[in-house]
Every structure is written in C-alpha cells, then in structure tokens.
Amino acid sequence: MRIGVFPWTVAAFRVAGLIVAGFVFDAAAANAMTAHEIMVCSDGASKVGDAKSELTMTLTEAAGGQRVRKMQMMTKLQSDGIDNKRIIRFLSPADIKGTVSLLIEKTGGDDDMWIYLSALKKVRRLVADNKRDSFVGSDMTFGDIIGHKPTDWTHVLLREDVFDGNQVWVIESVPKDNQVKSQTGYAKRLTFVDRRSCIALKSDYWDETGALLKTIRASDIVSVDSVAKKWQFMHIDAVNQQSGHGTVIHFDLYQANQGISDDVFTPRSLEKDR
C-alpha cells in the first residue's frame, strides 16, 4: 500500500532530522571538547558586543553587617573580541553616588583604569595591580569578573556531573607558572561549567598557600544573544571561606547589544556623564 506524503511533512521531517542531527553533532562535538576548549567556551560565554545593566551588590561580613550598593554598568567588547571596556557608575549609597570607574581591559598587560570622584570633581587614572584586587570592594577580584585567560592555566577535565540540576563539566585549573599564580592570587580553581551555556555555575578558588579561599556561584542563567549563543547569569554570590565575607550581585536589568557608543568609554566621559 502506497502511503501519500505531503510535501510539508517531508520538509518538516527534514528540519527535524537536521535539528536532531544538529543536537547529535553538538553533543558529539561537546563530548569531544578538551578541558581547554571548555574553558575557552566558558570565557566567551557572556561576552556580548555591548551591554547595559543595573545591579545591586550586597556585601555581607561574617558578623552579619551589610553594605548595599546600586550600580549601573556598561560594557563593550573591544575590536579583538576578547577584552571589554567597562564603565561602572555608582548610584547609591549617597556618599559614593556619582563615583564612576572606567576599566579598559588589556590582555597580556596591565588594564587601564580611571576613576571619577564626584566629591573631588576630578578624574584620576588609577594604576594598580588589579587582576587580584577586589572588584569594587566585593569578594570577587577584577580577574574573576573579567575572566581568567584560559591560556594562562593548565586545565584538566575531572568528570562530568550534575550541579543544581544542570549537566556540567568539572574542570580543574592550575596556573601555568608562578607569575600567573602571583597575579591572580590563586593556586588552583575548580570550575563547574554548564554544558548548555558554558557559564561557570560554580567556581572554587584556592589561595597561594593551597587553602580553599572562596566559592562563587552563578544562577538564573538567561540567553542574551541567541544568535551568537551568549548567556548571562542574573545572580551571583561569592563566599570567602576564610573570612566569612559574602557578596551577592543581582542584575536588576540587563540589556545586550544596545549599540553603545565608544565615546562613552573615555576618561572624559566620566565627568560629563555624572
């Protein structure tokens, strides 16, 4: 018996076949990824052309005291597709309102940073060994926020696992040399990379003496650029295991690819945009 086949059905099957094949291919490709490739994927997972966000940062000390800061952040990927320009404007509390910082990341060199202090009405270039310095007083370093350059580390895929209901790769990374160790302040990292988004859902960090230093967890992962397959966490919390400090950053607003002008990311603009 001959069965009649409608043209749209054939098309539908072809599409379905491609999708299934795509998934199979993706899965096969994913399975074939090396630890280094996974970390490269993770490093680029959130790098969008530009983004504008508003966030609330809550800092908590071991004894329970809290400081809450609201900030506006804009980022723009530089032409190399690796480094970002990042501008952070503090909205509250009142005493630091109007303070703005500008960070121009430079892979392989010291980042450039400028700060505008509204109380002083001056822009100053801030030169610091900032990869291991605290990100605006939080428990994360600038290095944690910018991302640790995958080529500086030796990565080993320990296992595949499930973390918070997500399929993850568990990668152990150790610095390639003492300079990287000294610059980042870490002797080892253990990263739980989400297989779907490549976002690091959990990262444990060991300090230079080999003691567990902190744990950073990301959650509420959303797709922010479906074409370029970019994802962004909306919530992140870091806990310093040694001091008991904690930092929670919640994104109240996140908009990717808004066409932000390069002019925004200049030292002059800090003063203008107050």
Added chain:
Amino acid sequence: MLFQFVRAVIVCRRWIFAATFLVTVLALSYCSRLHIVIDPVEILPQSHPFVASKSVLETVFNEKYALIVAVAPKSNMPYDAAVLGKVQRITDGLRSAQGIVRSTLLSVSSQNAKAISGAEDGFKVTPFRTVLDQPERLRELFNDNPLYQQTIVSTDRRMFAVIAEFDPDPMGYAAILSRVSSIIDRERDETVSIAVSGHVSLLGEIELYSARMIILAPIAIILIGLVLFDAFRSFQGLFLPLATANLALIWVLGAMGAAGFSLDVFNVSTPILILAVAAGHAVQILKRYYEEYDRLRESGRSPEEANHEAVVASVGKVGRFMIAAGLIAAAGFLSLTIFEIKTVKTFGIFTGVGILSALLIELTFMPALRSWLKPPAWPQRARQKHGMWDFIIARIVAWTPTRKPFVFWLLATGVAIFGAMQVRIENSNKDNLASWTKARVEDAIINNSFSGTQALFVMLDTGRDDGVKRPDVLAGVEALQRGLEKIPGVGKTVSIADFLKRMNQAMNGNRADAYVVPDTLELAGQYLLLYSMSGDPDDLKSYIDFTYRRANIKVFVRRDESPFILEVVEKAKEIIKVSMPSDVEVRFGGGVAEAAALNEVMVRDKLLNILQITAVVFVAAGLLFRSLFAGALVMLPLLITVIFNFGLLGWLRIPLNVPTSLISAMAVGIGADYAIYIISRYKEELARNPDHALSRTLDGAGKACLYVAASVAVGYGALGLSFGFKAHQWLALLIASAMFVSAFAALSLIPALLQRFRPQFLFRQSKGE
C-alpha cells in the same frame, strides 16, 4: 573525744589505709579532668572596660595577639636583598601557620602593604612586594608613605619587620611560638640577625620560664624534706609532713576536677600555700608525737605501747587546736568565694579545701600510719639536742621577758611601713624577665628600631553607619593621634585617618598641603571605595569596621608598664573631651590595656582578700579563745608578715603586680596557724607548770613552727635559682620572708605580749584549771 577518735582510727587502720588509697586513686583520676585556663584575661571580670573591649577588638578589627619578627643585615646596607628575601619567605611561611589571622599579616612582602603614589593626573597603588628587587623604588615608596615607616621598615631602612596576629591557642602562647619558630629559624644565618617580639613572644617566653617549675618544684620538695630531716633526724620527719601535704594537694586537685572547676595561671603557686599550711600542721603533730614518745619511753613504756600512746596523745592534745586553726584558715579562704573574680574564687576554694583535706589526713591516715610504723629509736640524742634550732629557741626564750621583742618589731615594722609606702603598683609583662634574657634583648632591638612592640588600641563608636567618614570625627582622630604621639614612649599611631590623608594628598598631585583628612563625608566615602578597588575587603579591617561605624586607632608603645599605659589612656581621654564629637563613644583595649586592667583588678582584689581573711581570722580566733585580745594576737603575726612583704617590695624596688600581690595574699594564710599553736600550747603549759610554760611552749610548738618556716623557706628558696625569670625569684624571696617573719613574729611577739599583758582568757582559765 578526740582521744577516743584516734584510738578508733588506730584500731581500724586497715580500713583507713584502704579508704585513703581509694580516695587518692579517685582523686588522681579526677585530676585529669581539671581544666587549665591559660588566657589570663578570661579570668577577669568581663565588665572591666579594658576587658569588655576585647570582643570588639577581636571580632570587629581582627586584632588578636601580635608576633613581630624583624630581620636586619649584619652590614649597614639598607634594603639588603638577602634580608628582603628572608622577610618574603618568613611572610609566606607565616601565612600558612596554624592560628594566624591572615588578613593581619603585614610586611613589605604581604599583599596588603601598599604604597599610594600620586601624580598630576594619576593615582597609583603599588604593593611593596612588587618592587622588592628595586631598592631605589622601595626607598621612594617608603618616603612617600610614612604610614609604613617604623612599622614594617626601620628608620635606617636596614631592618624589616613581619607583623602577624594569632588566635589564642588552648595550649598557650609558647605553643604558637614553637609552631612559628621553625619558619623563622631556617632563615637565621651569619649574614643577618633576626629578633622576635610582641605579645605572643613575650608571653610565650614567660610560659617557657614558668615551666621551669616542673624541675624546681621537686627540688623545693626535696629541700623541704631535707630540712625536716635535719630537724627531726628521722625518716618519718622527712616523709610524713610531705606525705600529708602532697596527699592534700592530690585530694583538692581531684575534688576541683570532679566539681568541674578550672585551674588558672594565677593559681599555679597556690599549691605552695597548701604545702606550707599542710606541712605546718603535720610538723606540729609530729613534733608533739616525738615529745610524747620520749616522755612515755622515759616513764618506762615499751616502744610499741609508747608509740600507740604517743600517737593518741599528740593528736588528742594538738588536734583540737589544729582543727581550730585549720577551720579558721579554711573559713578565711572559703570566704573569698564571695568575690566576683573567678580566679579569687578558685584561690579560695583551692586553699580552703586543701586545708580541710590536710586536716582530715592528719586526723585519720597519719595517726593510722604512725601507729603502724616501727617505733622510733630511743633515746635519740640527735633528736633531742641539736645546735641551731635550740640556739634560736634559747635566744627567743631569753628575749621574751625583756622589751627587746617590742622594740625590735616596732622598729622593724616601722622600716617595713616606710618601704611599703614606696611600693609601685606596676605590671609589665616584660618586667617578669631579666633585661639580659633573649626575649628582652630582642624586644629592645625591635623597640629601638621600630615604633614599639606593644600596642594600645583606641576604639571609636559613632553609633551609626558611615559615622567614621564624618569630617568632625576624622578631625578628632587626627587631633588624638598627634596629641598621643607627643607622649615619650609612644612610638607612632596609625588610623584610617592616615590612609585618607595619604589618598587625599595623592589625589591632589602629591601636594604637601593636601596631607589632611577629607573635609566632606562624601570624599571620605569615595576614597574608601577607591581604596577597596585596589585591595582586599579586609585590608583596612584593623582600622575601620565593615559599616564604617567604628574606627580603631593603633597606638604603638615602647613601654608596657601599667602606670604608663594608664597615663596614655588619661591623656587620650583629655584630648577626646576637647577634640572628639560628644556622640562618639570611646573604648581602650589591647594586650597592654588588658595587662593594666589585670593589675588594677588583681592587686585591688588581692588587697581586699588580705583584709577579708584577716577579719575572718580575727573573729574566728576571738571566738575560739573567747577573747578579742586573742583575736588580735592571732591577727598580729599575719599583719606583720603582710607589712614586711610590702616593705620588701618597696625597699627592693619590686613592683606590686599580679605575682607579688598573689604571694602577699598567700602570706596571710600562714601566720595565723603559728599564733594559734603557740597560744594553745602556752595555755596548756601554764596549766602544767607556769614557770616553764614559756620555754616548753617555744621548745614544742615554737620549734615546730621554726621547722616548717625554715623548710618551706629553704625549699622555695630554690626558685631563686631560676635565673632570668624574676617572677620565680620574687616568689622565692617573698615566700622565704613570709615564712620567717610569720614564724619569728609568732614565736617572739606572742609569748612576750602574753607575759606582759597576762590576758584574762589565758591566765584566769589556767588558774581555774
């Protein structure tokens, strides 16, 4: 009744032995439960302002117990590469040391030591560790950042220090010192000299010196035994008083362990008191036993009969006064439990129960044991006559009817009072060690090159978040720092204001006139935000709390004597009154402040202890003899002993501090017993033969007092050999003085007063009897 009791004890001696054995084994098993408190501050009343601030200091500002390691080249080379390498390795080693508070680790190679530099358009934060190989750059950075001068680098830039804070260790400061010494010692070589100081080092060294007691105490006990052997010329004389004393000690330690009491560092010398009191009672009974034994043998009794009867007679005749004296002393010490301070309560219970244990042993185990032992040889010439003791007793007997005892004691007490009036109340941890000891020498090296090895902390609480950023508060901090730095002995002060001033200067093109505190709250807040961007959240934790409500000013001091610390505190209060906004609450704390508090509280309470025990002894002795005069008589040697102890402190320039006040409080526990034994024996001898009452009293009870005083004084004189550790030498001197003064005052003054005033309580009753 007591006679019947002793006879029953002798009959049931096997049961007594078994019971004593069981109680002792049980006590020994409970001794292991005895918890020993190392941290002296835990013992203090937490309400004392300097102590109450401890929790704020530790939890808010991470200030614990400091250790300072300083490395200098043997040459005159500043910024010596080898020295910097060693400092780096010591810093790295200490970072992973157990118990360290990592955020407080500070040295030229620690992450949190950062130089702030300013230029026309820029602001640079440079961790010193990144330029260790550039001596010129290091010099420049240190010159621009006075904050770090004399804290991590010496004035001549030769010596570099590593400062670390440690959590208290349950095993004490010496345990911390031993853990870090391997990290430090491996850097020692012929090219550098390394000095160690700070609270951990000083107290750790004091603990190590105190541990000499493990060797010195047995030597003291052996010497006590030898003197008693010389006195009694028998092995019983050597062993039995020591057996009573040691058994009493085991029992009381066991009882304290079973009851869950803890033993603190201030009670480590209390066993000496128990030993002296217990041996005192034991010697009185033993002395009487020999007297009775000799008398019974002279009357023709067989050795066994005489032995049994002497045991019964000695305990029967002396026992009731021993019970009375023991109960009075125990009541005096147990009355100390009304004090708030735990260590005083412990001292009271420890000594009170120790004395009661000694009484029980002397009334049960010792008669049982003596009745079981082989009777002594007789006639025992050596026991009956030997030069020194009889010579002393004969002199006192000859002295007593004259005015000489009164003249002597009046003059001597006057001299002692004059000395006592010059006593300095002063506690200094450093002063426990001789100036030539390694710890003191190294402390002096660091003290001379840096701003001070000790720190006093002034903590401000503005009452609301961000209060420290207020310009008026920062101006107050600035005024306080500059004012305190004028006091000789204060090396340097460091606070959040110093960081803000430096940032202000750097942000204003390094202009000299911009080295001032920010003039608005916002600017201070923004500088703090800026600093937090170039460091770790804990970088400023020593100076400011998380919500910027509280601030901490570190006042580095080169001296740690309590009057000096109190002077700094008073000066600070004066400045605060004028310069600080009135809504800012101020507290003082830190190791040196705690030591000053400890001294203030302990000395005051120990003086009150002395008064209280004296009062209890006066009332109880008055009741015992039913005479106020008797109460006063018993109190007299005790008072003279205390006055002499204070006189010695004054004349020999020994400070009245925690250890010396403890010894003085112990001295009051000794004198009363002697007086009671002398009075009671005199009463007994008066009834027997008034003509020989004095000589027989002094030859019997008096000589026993002399034996105990001499043996304990000689025994503890061994502590004088603890070279370098003044606390032991003070103990040796003051215990010896207390023993001799209390014995001679009781022996010479009481019979003289009794003969001169012929009090009714004694002469009427004796006539009646």
